[in-house]
Structure formats: structure tokens, C-alpha cells
Amino acid sequence: MAHKVTLIPGDGSGPEVVAAAKRVVEATGVAIEWDEMEAGAAMIEKYGTPLPDHVIDSIRKNGVALKGPITTPVGKGFRSVNVALRKTFDLYANVRPAKTYPGVITRYDHIDLVIVRENTEDLYAGIEHMVGEDAAESIKLITRKGCERICRYAFEYAVREGRKKVTAVHKANIMKCTDGLFLDVAREIAKEYPQIEFTDSIVDAMCMRLVMHPEEYDVLVCPNLYGDIVSDLCAGLVGGLGLTPSANIGKDGAIFEPIHGSAPDIAGQHKINPTACILSASLMLAHLGEAKAAAAIEKAVTDVISEGKTLTQDMGGTASTEEFADAVIAKL
Structure with missing residues (x-):
């Protein structure tokens, strides 16, 4: 039976890293039924809020979400969508691994x-x-x-x-x-x-x-x-925020996301590092009981970075977001 997961691409460069992570998860062969939802500043005009009720309802129904970064205004505008989600679902534990990878300077x-x-x-x-x-x-x-x-x-x-x-x-x-x-x-x-x-x-x-x-x-x-x-x-x-995933865990739900921001200055340029989002998806699979697939993703990411042939700009390479994901999928 397929796992049902809410997918929130986010804004800025979020949709690029989430798309890469989604492809990597699907390459593991684990059956996922994605329920894609939009949240962020672009939703305010349509719904009057960056976090519409139907997004919350989807997460409540599925119990698990993979989320891209969402821009939070500094000093004005709406409060953080991340904070709102953590409070709504009482996601009291934020787990953030930080690990060195051979090949990253x-x-x-x-x-x-x-x-x-x-x-x-x-x-x-x-x-x-x-x-x-x-x-x-x-x-x-x-x-x-x-x-x-x-x-x-x-x-x-x-x-x-x-x-x-x-x-x-x-x-x-x-x-x-x-x-x-x-x-x-x-x-x-x-x-x-x-x-x-x-x-x-x-x-x-x-x-x-x-x-x-x-x-x-x-x-x-x-x-x-x-x-x-x-x-x-x-x-x-x-090596930076582009390498660090996170899990937000509560009694009745879990949301997985990279800890970096939405990087709107490079949105659409296909050069943002998707590693953090891919590793967040690995944490999600482990949470879903798919330990073998989760470990396979982490090993594939480690192998690609260690080889040093297909690295994004922040890691000293020239690969695009999609090319990095392709290399990870090839390892899988």
C-alpha cells in the first residue's frame, strides 16, 4: 500500500529542491501517493493567508509532509509558516543532523x-x-x-x-x-x-x-x-545549509524540510543545492518505516558528493539542481 504524503513545494527555490527530492524518493521504488499543496506569500491574495485551511487538513489527514522552504518577511508581514505549522500540529521536536561528507571542502x-x-x-x-x-x-x-x-x-x-x-x-x-x-x-x-x-x-x-x-x-x-x-x-x-536536513516530529504528525531559506535571489536558475531536501526525504522514509530506502538515499548522496564529479556551485562544482538529483538517482 502506498504511503500518503502531503507535498508542499514552498516558494523561491523551494519548488526546485522539492522536485529533485521527489524524483529521488520515487527512484527508490517506495510507493508514495503525493498530495501536493501550495503555501506561502502567493496564497495571501487568493485565501487571505499564506497557510490555507486545506493545506492543514491535508497534513492532518496524511500525518506526514515533505515541505520546501517558504519565505518569511523580516520585521513585517505574516509570521513564519514554519512556526504556524509547528504550533498547529504540536511538532515539538526539531531534529537537525549535521554531518561531514567526503568531497565537501x-x-x-x-x-x-x-x-x-x-x-x-x-x-x-x-x-x-x-x-x-x-x-x-x-x-x-x-x-x-x-x-x-x-x-x-x-x-x-x-x-x-x-x-x-x-x-x-x-x-x-x-x-x-x-x-x-x-x-x-x-x-x-x-x-x-x-x-x-x-x-x-x-x-x-x-x-x-x-x-x-x-x-x-x-x-x-x-x-x-x-x-x-x-x-x-x-x-x-x-559545509553549509544546503547539506543539512531536518525533521519536525510530534505525537500525531511529522513534517520534513531542509533548514535553509527559500533563496529567492536564485529562484528559477536551477543551481540551488537539493542535498538538504533529498536528505530530509530520506529522514521521512525512515519515519515511514522504509529504512532500507532511507539508507540507500543517504549512501547515494554520500557517493555522489565523494566522487566530486557532479556538485552544485556551493560545493565547488557546476552541476544544476537537476543534474545532482540525476547523479543520486543513478547511484540508486
């Missing part, structure tokens, strides 16, 4: 990290307002429930994936209530997993250590804002 060649980011609370809850005309206030919301489920997810992920260490990232030395709660809960949960080494680090020190000694870390569990920042830092360690 970076300062490191031995990184294999996973950032587990809390996805629904913290400053990203969007509880903010103006205080008069000359000040603005944003509330940092951290709950015990949110801390417990993200920390437990990180440890369960470590056990399931054969990882050895979990590090909690925080700023509890300054934010003693909010980040203090997060750290206290992480320490409590860690006691239930004696087979997993547990450490914690203040976020600014964590950023320094990741640049100096990334090989010392394995799974990082973070509140929302720190997770967003640290995961981009880790993407920079391994």
Missing part, C-alpha cells in the same frame, strides 16, 4: 552531530507586544512539560540511533527560572538513561567548543532559540 572531516531542538516554546512562542511607543517586550515561555518531552526525545533518539552522549545547551547561569527549569529537567531525565553520557553547557561556551572541538559532541538538546542558532552553526561546520 570544510575545516573539519569528522563531524556527526544531531541537534534536537524544542520546537514550540521559548521566545518563538510569539508572546510579544509593544510597551508604549518606545519599547517592546517578548516573553520567554518554558514549561516543565515542554522540557520533559524534548529531553526524553533526545535520550530516546540517542538510544535508538546508537548514540553515546547527550549535551543540554542552556543559559541557566543568567536565566535561572526558564533555562534553570530546562537544565533541572534534563538532569532528571538523564538519570533514567545511565547508558548515555550526559553533560551540559552554557550556550555561548557551547558555540566556542563546537568550533574548536566538534568531535567531542554527539546529540545536543536545546531550547527553541538556542537550537535554531546552534544548528545553523553546525551547518556551517559541515
Whole structure:
């Protein structure tokens, strides 16, 4: 029986990377029934919102979505569609692997990290307002429930994936209530997993250590804002956002997407790197129970990058988005 998956191409260069990922998934032979939906700024004129109800209904019905990047205006306009989807479906765990691939020129060649980011609370809850005309206030919301489920997810992920260490990232030395709660809960949960080494680090020190000694870390569990920042830092360690996939996981749904933006400046030029979206599709297949196909995609991507013959511009090559996907499909 075919898996039913909502497909959201996104905007900017999103449709190009999603089309590449879709072709790669289909090349594995796994039967997918795609339910393609449009979301983003272009939908506002027609529906009055960048996230129409029928898109939400499709994800709710199918339980799984593969999504391309959607442009979020800076300082004006609608709030992030990504944030809205995470809140609507309570996708509390944002899982972002960062791994070095032979053939990609970076300062490191031995990184294999996973950032587990809390996805629904913290400053990203969007509880903010103006205080008069000359000040603005944003509330940092951290709950015990949110801390417990993200920390437990990180440890369960470590056990399931054969990882050895979990590090909690925080700023509890300054934010003693909010980040203090997060750290206290992480320490409590860690006691239930004696087979997993547990450490914690203040976020600014964590950023320094990741640049100096990334090989010392394995799974990082973070509140929302720190997770967003640290995961981009880790993407920079391994070659950029074009190589980093993500999964948004909740109890009743999952959305998979590259962590990079929509890159509207190069939309339609067929030169954006589709690796992150292809690897996000691999994470999706693993979630659907198609472990063999998921592993085959990751190996094919690794082989293509390692050979160095068909690389996109950001990886030092001249291949188009479609040519890179063709090379991955040929490996499959």
C-alpha cells in the first residue's frame, strides 16, 4: 500500500529542491501517493493567508509532509509558516543532523552531530507586544512539560540511533527560572538513561567548543532559540545549509524540510543545492518505516558528493539542481 504524503513545494527555490527530492524518493521504488499543496506569500491574495485551511487538513489527514522552504518577511508581514505549522500540529521536536561528507571542502572531516531542538516554546512562542511607543517586550515561555518531552526525545533518539552522549545547551547561569527549569529537567531525565553520557553547557561556551572541538559532541538538546542558532552553526561546520536536513516530529504528525531559506535571489536558475531536501526525504522514509530506502538515499548522496564529479556551485562544482538529483538517482 502506498504511503500518503502531503507535498508542499514552498516558494523561491523551494519548488526546485522539492522536485529533485521527489524524483529521488520515487527512484527508490517506495510507493508514495503525493498530495501536493501550495503555501506561502502567493496564497495571501487568493485565501487571505499564506497557510490555507486545506493545506492543514491535508497534513492532518496524511500525518506526514515533505515541505520546501517558504519565505518569511523580516520585521513585517505574516509570521513564519514554519512556526504556524509547528504550533498547529504540536511538532515539538526539531531534529537537525549535521554531518561531514567526503568531497565537501570544510575545516573539519569528522563531524556527526544531531541537534534536537524544542520546537514550540521559548521566545518563538510569539508572546510579544509593544510597551508604549518606545519599547517592546517578548516573553520567554518554558514549561516543565515542554522540557520533559524534548529531553526524553533526545535520550530516546540517542538510544535508538546508537548514540553515546547527550549535551543540554542552556543559559541557566543568567536565566535561572526558564533555562534553570530546562537544565533541572534534563538532569532528571538523564538519570533514567545511565547508558548515555550526559553533560551540559552554557550556550555561548557551547558555540566556542563546537568550533574548536566538534568531535567531542554527539546529540545536543536545546531550547527553541538556542537550537535554531546552534544548528545553523553546525551547518556551517559541515559545509553549509544546503547539506543539512531536518525533521519536525510530534505525537500525531511529522513534517520534513531542509533548514535553509527559500533563496529567492536564485529562484528559477536551477543551481540551488537539493542535498538538504533529498536528505530530509530520506529522514521521512525512515519515519515511514522504509529504512532500507532511507539508507540507500543517504549512501547515494554520500557517493555522489565523494566522487566530486557532479556538485552544485556551493560545493565547488557546476552541476544544476537537476543534474545532482540525476547523479543520486543513478547511484540508486
